[in-house]
Amino acid sequence: MEKIILKDSAYSIKKGTILGIKQMTESEKLFEIALEGGKRLDHEPGQFVMVSVFGAGEIPISVSSSPANNDSFDLCVRAAGKVTNTLHKLKAGDMIGIRGPFGKGFPIGILKGNDLLIIACGLGLAPLRSLIRFVFDKRQDFGKIHILYGCRNSANMLFLDEIKEWRKRNDVYFESIVDQATPDWAGKVGLVTTLIPGIQIDPDRTFVALVGPPAVYKPAIKELLSRNVPERQILISLERHMKCGVGKCGHCQIQHLYCCQDGPVFNYEAIKHLKEAF
């Protein structure tokens, strides 16, 4: 057997350094990463990277920062398994591996000039924060913007500092809701889908970016369709178990589609007939 080093392997990693870590909730941390040699990640909002924690393994994480920021990027990670728990133990200055970005993100070219309704549920805010930050960076390119954010309780809320800023802005309508009210919560209680009927949107020119756990999609889409939002204007990001990121390993397959390459962002019209999608 002869061993050779592959220069253009799909499995080569780029070296990333953790610049900073912010504890966001009990189980979520925000990592700021810079690639070696000042390389740019060049991602689209909604795309993901494969993150290597050496010795523990590799996992898909969606990018949380705006592509307009070139020097570094953010990953919001919940400690849920072996690799993420190990990642949570790392410190600023530690090295990780990055492959990607992979997949299709939100179609910025199509979104430009239109209104946006961004619906985040739970950790779904992590990929959507990339879109939100991008939209704020290029605010004049977009019409009206609504952001609806739902999560289990106030202790699970991500990006609290930024949410405070978003609430203050007069060029965006922001509303949040929790499933379970705790004594510190004075806002609305219920599912994020219950906020949809109350917002003022022009369905013909509104694109929806919807990300949340699998259970939220069906009820949310039902509400959106009843508001006459066209199916192809509903953009959702599907979560699957990506291992290779390059459409080979089969783990993320949704019928004939590979979530890692054909998604993770799909428009509803294109996948509504896929029984394995929801």
Add this chain to the structure above:
Amino acid sequence: MQDKQYAILWKENFNNFISSLSKLHKLAAPVFKGYNNYAFENVRSGQEIALKYIPTILPPKKFFMPVHETLLEYDFSRGLKADAVTEYEEIILFGVHTCDIAGIQCLNMVFSEHPQDQNYLIHSQNIKIIGLECNEYCDEFANCHLMNTHLPDGGYDIFFTDLGDYFIVHINTQAGEDIIKDTGFFMSAQSSHLNELASYREKKQAIFKNELPVELDLIHDLFDRSFESRIWDDLDERCLACGNCTNVCPTCYCFDIRDEINLHLTAGKRYRVWDSCQLGPFAKVAGGKNFRTTRKVRQRHRYYRKFRYPMDRFSRYFCTGCGRCSRSCMAGIRLKETLKSLIGSKEGAKA
């Protein structure tokens, strides 16, 4: 008249040919393992080779995509060093049946598709294939006529057909021509030999008949209608989720990626290992949600990955008719029976 595309190897020279070839190259061929089982293994002589064999336990994909394969090596003892790697060797496979050549053609398409898989492609470039025609059915499990893989259709370097006292050999590539030249023992084919090949192929038509009452072109339509079929419930009751059907399938290529670190926790490697959509944890995500919880939907997924999904992506079926999935299934799930049930079901009847 001579034909440069064809050569003749008299049977009495077969052992000499194999010995000579195995001196020049690493050579693997089907070997009898007992209990009607065969496997591709390294050979040095013609006597070791089972010329008449039913499909091997594992298909030749094991050479193109080894069960375990290192993808990346890393060392963080002093800074981080990480290299994508592959290990390969030149090897000749002798005696590959047409169904398995079709399987390799499928895998070639998958791994050449962007983003390419360099590890696979490097293995593929270093493997030469000597095909061997089936004169009769291996057993009742095969459906190679339905899949149109019972006759040679490229994908090999040279191809052997047994015509009694001699093999007629089709030379398909430069590498194939080199094998013919380097080993000696081959004669030029005369038109009489080609005539014998033609009449053999004609007789073969009488032996290989469509195994199921369905046109190949209509199978993907059948699957379009059958997603909710009750046939899948029957498979749920029988399947043990042992993963035999996917491990032995020449076109199943799903894999897991794992890390292994050294004891000093300073360096390690990332490798891939064959995985199976039939196993419970395959489609589970970190939060615990599993997108294919039942054996029913996992079996359905397997069938759709052979007869429906690849049609969209590669315009070809990913079943080669080799019969391995049926042969290796302890629970008696038989591909031909499943297809027959689908054809006979109410969804199938709508055609």
Add this chain to the structure above:
Amino acid sequence: MGKPKVAFFDFACCEGCQLQVANMGEILLDILDIVDVVEFREVMSEKWGGELDIAIIEGSITDEHSVERIKEIRKRSGILIAYGSCATIGGVNGMKNNFDLDEIREYVYGSDFHFFPTKKTMAVHQVVKVDYSVIGCPVYIPEFVEVLKAVLQDIPYSVPDYAVCVECKQNENVCMYDKGVGCLGPVTRAGCNSWCVNNGNICYGCRGIVSGPNEKGAHDILSKYNIPLDLIKNKINMYNKCREIDQNAQ
């Protein structure tokens, strides 16, 4: 930080799993390079009564004295590894649970059986918290090494939750069912690289049963191959009798 202190302890077992460590060859030297073995009855005479980083437990818990002893070891151990089938799933000692305890005591100890108190056999996790498990009779050393690395990295190790057939087929063994022999590979958890079948034996089910086994499907297979169900049930019970304690606890 010094090397982690490791001790081996044995309960009801044959000590064969510890023998696997003693016999592991060169890699043992590498392991001794990174851990400090302070107690290991099979290879050294020193004892250690103090705090431990890693306790490795072979054997199942079969009497009150063992219950107290394992609790005491748990208290002074940072990480506790259940090691081998007896410790992780009860193993062959579980066969005792097929019988009335007095009856089995009389059978073993004769008329003075009252002097030998006993309990139903339990796996270690059925008595104290277990952090890592190395299943197998005996343990498969490459898996033990992986578990040890996981302990040192402070990451979880999960035993594959699929059948031995997966690894067996990847090793291209001739299927035992093709040989007309009943084998527990289809319902037993992998991770052993089909060690027994690679060496011409059947799978005895020493690693425990996969989650959600298809029992009806398994019965159908046995009848198809004319293998009596009782034979397989006895084979499964040989290692997996203590599974009932977990099932009853659920």
